[in-house]
Amino acid sequence: MADTLVLRALRGNAKLLDLSGKKLRRVPKAVGRLRELNRLLLRNNQIAELPAELQALNNLTELNLGNNSLESLPEVLKHLRKLRKLHLFGNKLDKLSPSVFEWLDNLVFLNLCNNKLTTLPEELYRLAELKYLNVNNNQLESIPSKLCVLQRLCELHLANNELKSLPHEIGYLTNLKKLSVARNQIQELPEELCVLRNLKVLDVAGNQLSIFPTKLLELKLEEFYFEQNPLLKKHLISSIQQNEVLTLQEITARYILDELKYNSLKATFKYYPKARKILDHASICAVCKKSFLNTWLECVNFVDVTKEISMTSPACIVPVRVLLCSYKCFNQSGHQYYGIAVL
Numbered sequence: 008m009a010d011t012l013v014l015r016a017l018r019g020n021a022k023l024l025d026l027s028g029k030k031l032r033r034v035p036k037a038v039g040r041l042r043e044l045n046r047l048l049l050r051n052n053q054i055a056e057l058p059a060e061l062q063a064l065n066n067l068t069e070l071n072l073g074n075n076s077l078e079s080l081p082e083v084l085k086h087l088r089k090l091r092k093l094h095l096f097g098n099k100l101d102k103l104s105p106s107v108f109e110w111l112d113n114l115v116f117l118n119l120c121n122n123k124l125t126t127l128p129e130e131l132y133r134l135a136e137l138k139y140l141n142v143n144n145n146q147l148e149s150i151p152s153k154l155c156v157l158q159r160l161c162e163l164h165l166a167n168n169e170l171k172s173l174p175h176e177i178g179y180l181t182n183l184k185k186l187s188v189a190r191n192q193i194q195e196l197p198e199e200l201c202v203l204r205n206l207k208v209l210d211v212a213g214n215q216l217s218i219f220p221t222k223l224l225e226l227k228l229e230e231f232y233f234e235q236n237p238l239l240k241k242h243l244i245s246s247i248q249q250n251e252v253l254t255l256q257e258i259t260a261r262y263i264l265d266e267l268k269y270n271s272l273k274a275t276f277k278y279y280p281k282a283r284k285i286l287d288h289a290s291i292c293a294v295c296k297k298s299f300l301n302t303w304l305e306c307v308n309f310v311d312v313t314k315e316i317s318m319t320s321p322a323c324i325v326p327v328r329v330l331l332c333s334y335k336c337f338n339q340s341g342h343q344y345y346g347i348a349v350l
């Protein structure tokens with residue numbers, strides 16, 4: 008049956024060959040003679056390897072190997088230099104051979120969902136044209152930070168894995184529109200996530216989050232999913248405040264950061280790159296707007312996000328992290344920030 012289809016395709020110089028759902032255990036070697044082929048669909052079979060003859064398919068732009076029995080990436084893939092779409096969902100892949108990705112520099116779409124991957128090779132960063140990456144339903148414990156150099160990436164799907172955190176470098180994915188990390192073990196989202204001004208859809212449902220990053224509302228989200236997280240709740244209790252004793256470094260840093268605003272120190276400061284590096288980590292108090300370095304009060308602001316973001320969750324109040332410089336600011340009236348108590 009499959010052989011008949013290949014023969015017919017050979018005679019007609021076909022651009023598309025669809026051998027989906029034909030119970031194939033191997034791909035007929037004659038497929039390698041279809042030099043004009045653009046699309047090869049092999050999904051829903053029992054293929055465990057690919058014949059070397061496929062390397063002759065110089066014009067192939069789409070290869071669908073979804074729902075098969077591949078345990079490793081076939082090396083022949085690296086010869087398919089024009090490939091733009093590669094479907095590998097529903098196989099038995101537990102790791103990806105990095106060498107394959109060195110050559111697929113036209114790849115735009117890569118679907119790896121429903122496999123057994125525990126890591127991703129950092130060589131994925133070579134896929135400079137990649138716009139869509141789906142690794143849902145795997146066993147990833149982390150993602151390589153180098154993945155964040157994929158400047159064209161628009162969609163990143165990492166739901167149903169075992170991720171504990173996201174790399175700080177995520178802020179470099181400036182074209183990202185959709186990010187799904189639903190149903191992982193993430194305890195904290197990196198502050199850098201909030202610089203992704205093109206992000207429209209964020210799905211963090213089913214994680215271990217208790218609070219959101221300070222600049223959450225700077226994101227221009229259209230959809231935001233965050234149900235099933237142990238988010239901080241508003242229960243008012245009284246507490247004892249112990250006034251902080253600032254270190255000499257903190258006092259000096261606050262003084263310098265303040266002076267820098269008025270330019271009086273800027274000129275001298277350029278001779279002290281070490282000091283400048285330290286002060287780069289300064290934050291700004293949400294009440295008095297002055298800068299501080301290492302000593303702060305972590306507070307929470309309960310923000311109603313329904314006005315800004317269309318929601319699916321019935322809850323519309325989310326806890327957002329707020330940093331204050333001192334109890335003096337905390338005790339000032341006119342703000343709605345709450346201290347955090349561990350009960």
Ligand SMILES: [Zn+2]
Nearest residue numbers: 292295332336
């Ligand atoms: Zn303050």
